[in-house]
Amino acid sequence: MSDRDQALLDEAVKDIARLKKQRSSQLYLVWLRFKKNRLALVGFIMVCIVLFVAAFAPLLTPYDPYETDPFNRLKAPSRDHWLGTDELGRDVLTRLLYGTRIALLIGVLIVLFEGTIGISLGIFSGFFGGVIDSIVMRLVDVLRSFPVIILAMAIAGIMGQGIMNVIIAMGIVGWTTYARMVRSKILSIKESDYVEAARSIGESKASIILRYILPNTLPTAIVMVCIMMPTALIASSTLSFLGVGVQPPTADWGSMISAGRDYLLDAPWISTSAGLAIMFTVLGFNFIGDGLRDALDPTIKRA
Amino acid sequence: MAKILEIRDLKLSFETEEGTVEALDGVYLDVEEGHFHGLIGETGCGKSITGLTVIGLLDNNARIERGEVLFRGKDLLKFTERQFQREIRGKEVAMVFQDPASSLDPVFSIKDQMLEAVRLNKKEEKQSNERIVKELLNKVKLPDVESLLEKYPHQLSGGMKQRVMIAMMLGRNPSMLIADEPTTALDVSIQAQFLRVLMDLKNTTNLTVLYITHNLAVLTEICDEVSVMYAGRIVETASIGDVFNNPSHPYTRKLVNSILRADSTLDSLEEIPGSVPRLINPPPGCRFHPRCEEAVDECSRVIPPVKEIGTNHLVACLRR
Amino acid sequence: MSKEWLQVKDLRKHFETPKGDLRAVAGVSLKVEKGDSFGLVGESGCGKSTLIRTVLRLLEPTSGEILFDGKDIAKLGKTHIRRLRKKMGLVFQSPHSSLNPRMTVYDTLARPLLIHGITKNKRDTTIEIVKLLKLMGLQAEHMIRYPHELSGGQKQRIAIARALAVNPEIVFLDEPTSALDVSVQTKILKLLDFAKQEKQLTYFYISHDINLIRVVSNKMGVMYLGKIVEIGDTGTVMANPLHPYSVGLFEAVPDPDPDKKLPELILKGEVPSPVNAPSGCVFHPRCPFAWEKCEREEPKLLKQSDQREVACHKYS
Numbered sequence: 052m053s054d055r056d057q058a059l060l061d062e063a064v065k066d067i068a069r070l071k072k073q074r075s076s077q078l079y080l081v082w083l084r085f086k087k088n089r090l091a092l093v094g095f096i097m098v099c100i101v102l103f104v105a106a107f108a109p110l111l112t113p114y115d116p117y118e119t120d121p122f123n124r125l126k127a128p129s130r131d132h133w134l135g136t137d138e139l140g141r142d143v144l145t146r147l148l149y150g151t152r153i154a155l156l157i158g159v160l161i162v163l164f165e166g167t168i169g170i171s172l173g174i175f176s177g178f179f180g181g182v183i184d185s186i187v188m189r190l191v192d193v194l195r196s197f198p199v200i201i202l203a204m205a206i207a208g209i210m211g212q213g214i215m216n217v218i219i220a221m222g223i224v225g226w227t228t229y230a231r232m233v234r235s236k237i238l239s240i241k242e243s244d245y246v247e248a249a250r251s252i253g254e255s256k257a258s259i260i261l262r263y264i265l266p267n268t269l270p271t272a273i274v275m276v277c278i279m280m281p282t283a284l285i286a287s288s289t290l291s292f293l294g295v296g297v298q299p300p301t302a303d304w305g306s307m308i309s310a311g312r313d314y315l316l317d318a319p320w321i322s323t324s325a326g327l328a329i330m331f332t333v334l335g336f337n338f339i340g341d342g343l344r345d346a347l348d349p350t351i352k353r354a
Numbered sequence: 355m356a357k358i359l360e361i362r363d364l365k366l367s368f369e370t371e372e373g374t375v376e377a378l379d380g381v382y383l384d385v386e387e388g389h390f391h392g393l394i395g396e397t398g399c400g401k402s403i404t405g406l407t408v409i410g411l412l413d414n415n416a417r418i419e420r421g422e423v424l425f426r427g428k429d430l431l432k433f434t435e436r437q438f439q440r441e442i443r444g445k446e447v448a449m450v451f452q453d454p455a456s457s458l459d460p461v462f463s464i465k466d467q468m469l470e471a472v473r474l475n476k477k478e479e480k481q482s483n484e485r486i487v488k489e490l491l492n493k494v495k496l497p498d499v500e501s502l503l504e505k506y507p508h509q510l511s512g513g514m515k516q517r518v519m520i521a522m523m524l525g526r527n528p529s530m531l532i533a534d535e536p537t538t539a540l541d542v543s544i545q546a547q548f549l550r551v552l553m554d555l556k557n558t559t560n561l562t563v564l565y566i567t568h569n570l571a572v573l574t575e576i577c578d579e580v581s582v583m584y585a586g587r588i589v590e591t592a593s594i595g596d597v598f599n600n601p602s603h604p605y606t607r608k609l610v611n612s613i614l615r616a617d618s619t620l621d622s623l624e625e626i627p628g629s630v631p632r633l634i635n636p637p638p639g640c641r642f643h644p645r646c647e648e649a650v651d652e653c654s655r656v657i658p659p660v661k662e663i664g665t666n667h668l669v670a671c672l673r674r
Numbered sequence: 675m676s677k678e679w680l681q682v683k684d685l686r687k688h689f690e691t692p693k694g695d696l697r698a699v700a701g702v703s704l705k706v707e708k709g710d711s712f713g714l715v716g717e718s719g720c721g722k723s724t725l726i727r728t729v730l731r732l733l734e735p736t737s738g739e740i741l742f743d744g745k746d747i748a749k750l751g752k753t754h755i756r757r758l759r760k761k762m763g764l765v766f767q768s769p770h771s772s773l774n775p776r777m778t779v780y781d782t783l784a785r786p787l788l789i790h791g792i793t794k795n796k797r798d799t800t801i802e803i804v805k806l807l808k809l810m811g812l813q814a815e816h817m818i819r820y821p822h823e824l825s826g827g828q829k830q831r832i833a834i835a836r837a838l839a840v841n842p843e844i845v846f847l848d849e850p851t852s853a854l855d856v857s858v859q860t861k862i863l864k865l866l867d868f869a870k871q872e873k874q875l876t877y878f879y880i881s882h883d884i885n886l887i888r889v890v891s892n893k894m895g896v897m898y899l900g901k902i903v904e905i906g907d908t909g910t911v912m913a914n915p916l917h918p919y920s921v922g923l924f925e926a927v928p929d930p931d932p933d934k935k936l937p938e939l940i941l942k943g944e945v946p947s948p949v950n951a952p953s954g955c956v957f958h959p960r961c962p963f964a965w966e967k968c969e970r971e972e973p974k975l976l977k978q979s980d981q982r983e984v985a986c987h988k989y990s
Contacts, residue, residue, distance in 0.1 A: 249785075569928070623864075
């Protein structure tokens, strides 16, 4: 009997090895589908550029983003300063490159913060329903009726200005979007045949969440993060622009636009270049988000 | 009898992300005027696409590579969207789909929708239009017509909606009806009621019906001829009696013997090995050859031509 | 082993809706003996799916008893229900939705084995899975595939393998072939039959397809609006149905014989809503033989012979 079992096992190993050779991994298939979407690929390259710049900013420029130069104020773009200088004589390109770091840092932190809260509350709310669901969803309704910017300004007013408070303010409102999306996804998964099948073989609640619901919610969550990232970037820039977020002299796109505002007619390059940098990054993430949405769902065969 | 519809060597493909789907590959189909013609095949064999081609409702990514679709001698493939809308759809050819709910407008009452359909045909007095509507609804044996007229689609059951669709279609008096799995979503007792309505139309009018389904048993109740479709080609066309009692193509034989009937036993049922091929890179030669017990070498190389093996009995198989 | 091995007594399952109580299962009693293949036939909305889900305790029964192996499982607590899962399997209608799209075949089949501690290590699990795949006519290589890489027939075979993995005593099959093409239907039915012999299983089929039930079952019931109207040996019931609903239902089935044409219809009108179902006999508004007693009094399932029971005043 055991010999026969061993033979079965050997055969299985051989079978699987043969198939594995012919077959590409699931991740690779996702990448293939993603790659077919031109815009997604463009977005991917754009985000790679942004990441590269953030990582190697000091190597890409000879200037220091905080070193002022009173003799070279508001200089137009030239060979020395490709994007000109600002009101304190700092190189705009350098500040732009360093600004990438702040932008990504804030973006990632906001998304992490609101994503963690939102996704976990969404799961609880969707899976357990009842009172928990009612409480969470009413909270979502209440928070969503708050204007984010004014809430952030109020928080800054109470706790003082700074990056951390921007993140907290954004997170307090931002998680609601995740919670709603994840909850509705879970509600539909919960009703699915495969979850009922899981119950019929005796899976525990924890196992159903971990093995059946979470993996099927993951693509939604990943796409959400990619779509929320640019929203977070724009919001944090807006707050910096309004003076409640990142404070000068930190090299930040929002505050650069704000500072350049006074010199818009004489030195338009300051605000414009920062604005374009925001646009570039936001577009990149948006393209990726759309591409991922299509690539991660093998069941949707688009024509 | 004249042929109302002749499909000649129709080849049609779809461009998709994964490649070109060769959905129809050399389809020949003749439908006699006044006959009920069944088109049977499994999921994805191209039977619905054949119907949609006739009524000009193909998706944008469909590409017709060659062939003709002659309706009363006119090639529909040369028609523009405008011509389809003015001369064919509803007026000459009507279509009924599996899901009647999607074909009825949820915000208008049955009366409004029926009147609209009748008005499209001829402009007459309101009173007489309403009379026509009631006659039509009686024709499809809908009970309690008066109260039905005031109802909205969501208040009707699937079977009733399907019959309203037929009544609406009759209002425009087309010469041909394409029915695409009209009873698949219905219960057997409701299906029987629906088939009865079609049978009455068959006996009282000169309507031609192309009945598309995967359910051979349904076809035997109402059809004169049946065409069997497999992976984008028609493999056999014959009278309903011949398909059942004297099937020729190996696929038809297997299909007929795999249907559950009153005297079936597990042993009497035949199975077809393998599964329906995908139509991206379909098998060369005869598309059924990988699953066919009678296949020889040649079958994997040569596309079998259509042969007439008896009166009105056409088969596309090299072994016949 | 008592003869009454699975016995359902006056089982009810009501759902609350804004329009009133929806009586999906309105007092069903039936018996299944070990080794039987029981077939329950009825149209959509008759409550057959709800019935088996209630028996499986995937839904909470409103009232009634479910005796299984001498115990009333209608009153089992949570921990006991989990043990029950090892004895009862369920196969769904659509294999396209009943398999977790993010689980490989290996994981899908390994879960029931691990949950119930049938295999202890990876080697045993793999061997067991290969055996299951072989039983279903599949190869070991299918283990590392995801559902979307399989055809409909293959997916259904995996779903059946999952139900059989724990060596259950009874398997409930909810329209196991109706989402599949005819050409693969036979394969599935034969595999199921083979597995039944091999593992000495009891089957409980539900279907709207009378001909399917005829082929696969030895005992059958006809369900209408939450009630069983006729129950007995498949041969007896099929050959000579007594309840007017059974007669009409069997008549309505299209016969794939071109020489027989549509019969005169007995079933007129539509199935009424199970919310506020008709009084007395639920079938009376559609019944050609109904008289005033049918409106007033609910007929009980009465024995007509050793082979059959019918719930109709005509036969009482």
